Structures are given as structure tokens and as C-alpha cells.
Amino acid sequence: xxxxxxxxxxxxxxxxxxxxxAAFVAQAGYPKRGQEYWKFTDPSPLNSIREPVExxxxxxxxxxxxxxxxxxxxxxxxxxxxxxxxxxxLSPLSLFSAIDRxxxxxxxxxxxxxxxxxxxxNGSVCILRQADLPEHSWVSQTYGVLxxxxxxxxxxxxxxxxxxxxxxxxxxxxxxxxxxPIELRYRTSPGETDVLIHHVFRIDAGASLTVMExxxxxxxxxxxxxxxxxxxxxxxxVQVQGREHDRVSSGHIFARLGSESVFRSxxxxxxGSMTRNECVVTLAGDRASxxxxxxxxxxxxxxHDDTVFVTHAGQDCESRQVFKKVLRNGAVGVFxxxxxxxxxxxxxxxxxxxxxxxxxxxxxxxxxPELEIYADDVVCSHGSTCGTVDTDALFYLRSxxxxxxxxxxxxxxxxxMQALDEIADPRISDALRELLANWLARxxx
Amino acid sequence: xxxxxNLHAALEDEMKPILNGLDLCVKDGEVHAIMGPNGxxxxxxxxxxxxxxxxxxxxxxxELDGRDILEMEPxxxxxxxxxxxxxxxxxxxxxxxMTFMRTALNALRKARGLPERSAAEFLRLVRSKAKQLHVSPxxxxxxxxxGFSGGEKKRNEILQMAILEPKMCILDETDSxxxxxxxxxxxxxxxxxxxxxxxxxxxxxYQRLLNYVEPDVVHILVDGRIVETGGPELxxxxxxxxxxxxxxxxx
Ligand SMILES: Nc1ncnc2c1ncn2[C@@H]1O[C@H](COP(=O)(O)OP(=O)(O)OP(=O)(O)O)[C@@H](O)[C@H]1O
Ligand SMILES: [Mg+2]
Numbered sequence: 001x002x003x004x005x006x007x008x009x010x011x012x013x014x015x016x017x018x019x020x021x022a023a024f025v026a027q028a029g030y031p032k033r034g035q036e037y038w039k040f041t042d043p044s045p046l047n048s049i050r051e052p053v054e055x056x057x058x059x060x061x062x063x064x065x066x067x068x069x070x071x072x073x074x075x076x077x078x079x080x081x082x083x084x085x086x087x088x089x090l091s092p093l094s095l096f097s098a099i100d101r102x103x104x105x106x107x108x109x110x111x112x113x114x115x116x117x118x119x120x121x122n123g124s125v126c127i128l129r130q131a132d133l134p135e136h137s138w139v140s141q142t143y144g145v146l147x148x149x150x151x152x153x154x155x156x157x158x159x160x161x162x163x164x165x166x167x168x169x170x171x172x173x174x175x176x177x178x179x180x181p182i183e184l185r186y187r188t189s190p191g192e193t194d195v196l197i198h199h200v201f202r203i204d205a206g207a208s209l210t211v212m213e214x215x216x217x218x219x220x221x222x223x224x225x226x227x228x229x230x231x232x233x234x235x236x237x238v239q240v241q242g243r244e245h246d247r248v249s250s251g252h253i254f255a256r257l258g259s260e261s262v263f264r265s266x267x268x269x270x271x272g273s274m275t276r277n278e279c280v281v282t283l284a285g286d287r288a289s290x291x292x293x294x295x296x297x298x299x300x301x302x303x304h305d306d307t308v309f310v311t312h313a314g315q316d317c318e319s320r321q322v323f324k325k326v327l328r329n330g331a332v333g334v335f336x337x338x339x340x341x342x343x344x345x346x347x348x349x350x351x352x353x354x355x356x357x358x359x360x361x362x363x364x365x366x367x368x369p370e371l372e373i374y375a376d377d378v379v380c381s382h383g384s385t386c387g388t389v390d391t392d393a394l395f396y397l398r399s400x401x402x403x404x405x406x407x408x409x410x411x412x413x414x415x416x417m418q419a420l421d422e423i424a425d426p427r428i429s430d431a432l433r434e435l436l437a438n439w440l441a442r443x444x445x
Numbered sequence: 446x447x448x449x450x451n452l453h454a455a456l457e458d459e460m461k462p463i464l465n466g467l468d469l470c471v472k473d474g475e476v477h478a479i480m481g482p483n484g485x486x487x488x489x490x491x492x493x494x495x496x497x498x499x500x501x502x503x504x505x506x507x508e509l510d511g512r513d514i515l516e517m518e519p520x521x522x523x524x525x526x527x528x529x530x531x532x533x534x535x536x537x538x539x540x541x542x543m544t545f546m547r548t549a550l551n552a553l554r555k556a557r558g559l560p561e562r563s564a565a566e567f568l569r570l571v572r573s574k575a576k577q578l579h580v581s582p583x584x585x586x587x588x589x590x591x592g593f594s595g596g597e598k599k600r601n602e603i604l605q606m607a608i609l610e611p612k613m614c615i616l617d618e619t620d621s622x623x624x625x626x627x628x629x630x631x632x633x634x635x636x637x638x639x640x641x642x643x644x645x646x647x648x649x650x651y652q653r654l655l656n657y658v659e660p661d662v663v664h665i666l667v668d669g670r671i672v673e674t675g676g677p678e679l680x681x682x683x684x685x686x687x688x689x690x691x692x693x694x695x696x
Contacts, residue, residue, distance in 0.1 A: 401523035414539025
């Protein structure tokens with residue numbers, strides 16, 4: 001375990017990957033509304049999330065341009081949300097209190113971590129700013145690598161911009177079993193509107209790690225997570241994107257799975273005016289398993305986009321995508337999900353489900369499920385539905401004395417349960433169910 | 446207890462009349478049976494009484510303990526003491542059967558100004574009632590009616606009735622689809638709930654159930670109207686002659 005001595009803010013580490021990413025941004029350009037991959041979501045609020053890195057000058061004049069757009073951007077920011085006190089996490093402290101875990105507080109100003117706060121049973125933890133120290137050289141072998149691989153067939157420029165510019169991040173190398181989850185607890189530093197976060201996780205053969213993310217690091221977030229899982233490794237991930245209404249967030253998770261490895265990621269989103277969560281998973285080895293799931297609840301000014309791309313390259317792998325959204329008062333939900341089965345990826349078992357529950361006629365759920373299969377011995381299924389609360393079930397509950405609003409909440413929660421069931425640890429799914437039940441109870445017309 | 450006078454009701458969509466001047470009066474502690482041909486409006490009556498959407502009352506009154514219930518929301522009718530055992534209980538995946546019953550019981554208690562039942566109290570209550578009614582512990586753990594067999598669903602209705610302790614129970618064909626042992630068990634459950642302060646309206650096609658739950662009064666419903674009322678012997682007569690004879694009489 002490394003102590004957190006004098007991180008050097010003026011030396012931006014990982015220069016090779018950053019230069020490559022900057023060049024990609026210059027060449028590919030930022031996404032535009034109307035492009036196939038941005039069919040239902042306008043990327044412009046996400047494109048402007050940029051945070052110049054102190055002491056780092058990327059190629060070209062990109063940085064200057066960012067700085068000029070920054071003032072304008074700040075004027076857009078609404079501030080009906082009370083500014084959180086420094087040090088006070090936005091997520092309820094009690095959310096995962098039933099779980100024995102290590103907590104690392106993460107903010108955009110993260111320059112050091114207290115080594116006593118980030119005990120890991122088997123492995124090492126460092127912050128991105130320390131990545132160039134010799135003992136953390138593994139980070140440079142992973143940083144930006146999966147992001148780069150995912151730039152084809154569709155450019156994901158928001159992720160390259162992140163690789164180019166992100167200052168903040170946690171790097172965890174698990175080299176054995178870790179039964180104790182690590183919670184990355186975000187805090188908003190005063191005055192910080194934009195944050196770019198880039199985490200790198202490496203799971204060695206037979207090793208395991210669980211990472212939970214809670215809280216909000218800024219009102220505008222561009223986050224990338226790269227996860228490299230070696231043969232037989234296991235990575236569990238749960239993130240809670242809670243409850244600020246004006247949050248604008250772009251997230252990417254890139255994962256590569258070795259043989260017989262396991263990847264599970266679950267995202268809960270409550271509120272947020274603009275969220276795009278991309279998850280790009282490649283099952284590279286054989287007999288690996290990837291589960292990506294999410295539950296989102298939104299009221300009014302809420303646009304939530306899950307875009308998932310699962311590639312089956314190995315044989316006999318299983319993948320599941322289960323996404324559910326409860327929408328109210330004109331909220332918009334988007335799902336774009338693809339299963340790509342490469343030639344030779346025989347015995348693939350792919351599953352995809354996306355469902356929207358619309359609590360009024362103003363809401364929209366837009367889905368684009370896709371299968372692309374180049375192997376013959378494959379089972380893949382996908383389903384997407386969008387509907388309202390089942391009136392028979394509603395009447396049944398009401399006939400037993402349950403009020404209409406409560407009955408509707410019960411049915412909305414029941415609808416979300418199928419996604420929560422994807423979470424392996426029942427303590428985590430119980431905590432999230434509670435959070436969702438409270439959200440539903442707070443958000444009535 | 447329940448007084449229905451000259452009730453007229455139609456399907457909302459097509460304004461097709463289903464109930465055509467129905468009169469019925471169930472006194473405190475009485476058990477009444479309603480028999481009638483398919484499509485005569487028995488389930489419609491149960492839905493109109495419990496406040497389901499899709500029907501319009503075009504005339505008449507319904508009073509429960511002297512209170513007009515037709516203007517009430519379904520949940521308010523339940524608070525007033527009405528309970529419907531559904532002909533086709535609804536499956537609700539994602540909602541645990543126990544959680545559902547506890548939520549319902551506490552919603553009723555809260556609305557009546559009573560303290561809520563704690564999880565432990567409720568567990569004791571539900572276990573004892575479930576045992577009485579031969580409801581397996583497994584059925585309590587599963588989602589509401591989800592994947593239950595037809596007979597299990599009916600038993601689950603009676604279990605809810607036993608837990609919620611309503612004043613006025615309407616059982617819509619609770620005996621249909623039950624095997625002989627199950628009919629006996631359900632009948633025993635119904636009989637155990639029988640008593641002063643609780644009235645029961647049994648909708649059934651079969652005289653068989655009435656051997657186990659002996660009614661005070663039997664009504665025959667044809668074309669949305671009670672065409673004949675009598676004692677238990679009326680059920681035997683109908684079983685013998687069928688409904689056509691009665692309709693002919695009426696015409
Ligand atoms: N939602 C509906 N849409 C269309 N028709 C309906 C609807 N509900 C009831 N009906 C019609 O109303 C009439 C009465 O139906 P109801 O279910 O009340 O009969 P029932 O006496 O309960 O019959 P059964 O013995 O078969 O259960 C039938 O002709 C039925 O087709
Ligand atoms: Mg019927």
C-alpha cells in the first residue's frame with residue numbers, strides 16, 4: 001500500500017494515452033444530434049463538460065476553446081439545489097451502512113487519499129495523479145486502452161475527451177479475492193461545476209472486487225471506468241446516481257472479460273436532467289458472464305439514456321441486459337442496446353430486456369434494441385416494451401384498501417424489481433429498493 | 446348490512462346495460478347465495494359494488510351499513526368493510542404476497558384510526574390463518590398469485606379475507622375450479638368467518654358449495670335482475686330444472 005506523498009499536480013501522468021486521446025478528439029469531433037448513435041439524445045450539454053488540466057497542454061488549441069466556452073456554460077447552470085456543504089456526501093449516508101465496506105471519498109479536487117481509508121484485502125489502490133509513480137506503472141498499461149478499443153465501430157468522443165483531460169480517478173488492482181466492497185463516495189467541492197473522472201480497475205486471474213459508487217462529484221460529470229478482468233476474475237459494480245435535478249452526466253464503462261470471468265454492473269438513477277450511461281463490454285475469453293442492468297426513475301425534466309454494446313468474441317459466454325425506467329410528468333427514457341456475436345462465438349447466450357413504465361401520457365420511452373450475429377449456434381433474445389400501470393392489478397390492490405397512489409408506487413417498484421434482481425448481493429438490492437420506494441413516495445403529481 | 450335498490454349499471458364503453466333494476470338486501474350475519482346463468486351479470490354486480498372502473502351506474506342505490514358506497518373510491522369501500530374475493534384473482538409479479546397483505550391490513554387499520562400491526566404481529570397472524578386454510582408457507586413467500594394454480598389463487602383470496610376481517614364479503618365463484626377437498630377446506634374457512642357483524646354473498650354455479658356453507662337466502666339472477674328468491678331449497682330446484690324454466694316463468 002502506497003502512502004499519499006506529494007502528488008505532483010503540475011506533472012500530468014499518462015501523457016502517451018492522453019496525447020492519443022486528444023488527437024482522436026480532434027480527428028473524430030464531438031457527437032452531434034441526429035447521428036445514428038445519438039438518435040434520441042442531444043449530446044450538446046454533454047459535449048461542453050470539459051475541465052482543463054493544470055499544467056497539461058494538449059495538442060492544438062483545444063484547451064483555449066474550452067476555456068472560452070466555460071463562462072457561458074456556467075450561466076446555464078441552475079442552482080435551485082442548495083450547494084452541498086463541503087464534506088457532506090449527497091447520498092444518504094445510511095444507504096449501504098449495513099455493509100462492511102471501505103470508503104474512499106472522491107471529489108474533483110482529489111489530490112491525495114488517506115491510505116488508512118482505502119484498505120484493500122488483496123491488491124493496491126492509488127489515485128490517478130499518482131499513476132506515473134513506478135509502483136503504479138500498471139495503470140499506464142490499462143489507462144485509455146479499452147476506451148481506444150471501443151472507438152470502433154462508433155466513435156465515443158466524450159470518452160476520449162475524458163481520457164485526454166481527466167485528473168481525478170481511483171485505480172485499483174485486485175490481485176486476490178476481496179470480499180469487502182470499496183465504496184467510492186463522491187463529494188462536490190465548492191465552486192466545482194464540471195468534473196472529469198477516470199477510474200481504472202484491474203482484476204487478476206481468480207481475483208475479485210466489488211466497487212460501489214455513491215454521491216455526486218459535481219453538477220456536470222464526465223466519467224469513464226475501465227475494467228480489465230483476467231481469467232476467472234470477478235468484478236461487481238453498483239453505482240447510484242442520485243438525486244439532484246440539474247445534474248448533467250456522461251458515463252462510460254469499458255470492460256473486457258477473460259475466460260470464465262464475471263462482470264456485473266448495476267446503475268440506479270434518480271433524477272438528473274441529462275444522463276447518458278454507456279456500457280461497452282467485450283466477452284473476449286470463453287465461458288465468461290456479463291450482466292449489465294439499471295433502474296431509473298425520473299420526474300419532469302429528466303432525460304435518461306442507456307446505451308449498451310455487448311460483444312461476444314469468446315465461446316459459450318452468457319450476457320444479460322436488463323433495464324427498467326419509471327417515468328413521470330414528461331420524463332424521457334432511452335435505451336439503445338446491442339448484442340454483437342462475432343464469428344466463432346458459438347454457444348453464445350445473449351439476453352436483453354428494456355422496459356419503460358409511463359405514469360402519464362407526456363412521458364416517452366424510446367428504445368432501439370439490436371442483434372448482430374455472425375455465428376450459427378447461438379441463443380439470443382431481446383424484448384422491449386413500454387406501457388402504463390396494469391389497471392387490473394391497480395384495482396386489485398385498491399380493493400384491499402390500498403390508496404391509488406400507494407398502489408401505483410407498489411406496482412412501479414414491482415416493475416423495477418426485475419432489474420434489481422440482477423444484483424448479486426441482497427443487502428445492496430434491499431438498500432436500493434428502499435431508496436426507490438422512498439423516491440416514488442416523494443414524487444407524486 | 447347491504448342494501449341494493451333498483452340498481453342499473455352498464456358497460457362504460459358501449460353503454461350496454463348489464464344490471465337492470467337489481468334489488469337485494471343482506472342483513473347482519475346472513476349468508477346469501479346468488480346463482481344465475483353465464484353472462485347474467487353476477488361478476489358485474491361484484492365489480493360495481495367494489496368500484497371497478499369501466500362500469501357506469503345509471504340508476505339505483507347501494508348502501509353499506511346505511512352509507513352510500515357508490516360515490517366512494519374502491520379503497521374507501523374496503524375501509525367501509527367491503528371485500529371481494531375475485532373470480533379471477535390478479536397475478537402481481539414483483540410484489541410479495543406477505544408484504545401485500547401486511548400493506549393492505551395496515552392501510553385499512555390506518556384509515557380506521559387503528560395502530561399498524563408490526564411485522565412480528567403480522568407474521569404470527571398470517572401463519573395461523575394460513576395453517577387453518579391450508580395455504581402453504583411457500584405461497585406466502587411468492588409474489589401475489591404469481592404462478593399459483595387456480596385453486597391456490599382461490600385459497601389466497603380466502604386467506605386475505607380472514608386477515609382483513611371485512612364486514613361484507615362477496616365471493617365470486619370461489620368454489621369454481623376447486624377439487625372436492627379444497628371446496629371443503631374453503632367452506633370451512635368461510636364458515637369460521639361466519640358470525641354476527643359479518644355478512645357473506647356467495648356467487649356460485651354449484652349447489653355443492655351450499656352443502657358446506659348453508660345459505661340463509663338464495664337468489665336467482667337472470668339478465669341483471671333477481672328473478673326469484675327463496676331458501677336453500679331454491680338452489681336444489683334450480684339444479685334440477687335449470688334456469689330456462691325460471692326465465693320462462695318470469696316472461
Ligand atoms: N369488460 C367487458 N367488456 C365487454 N363485455 C363485458 C365486460 N364485462 C362484462 N361484460 C358482459 O357483461 C355480461 C355479464 O358478464 P358477467 O361477467 O357479469 O357475467 P357472470 O354472470 O359473472 O357470468 P359467469 O357465470 O360466466 O361468470 C356478459 O355478457 C359479458 O360478456
Ligand atoms: Mg362471473
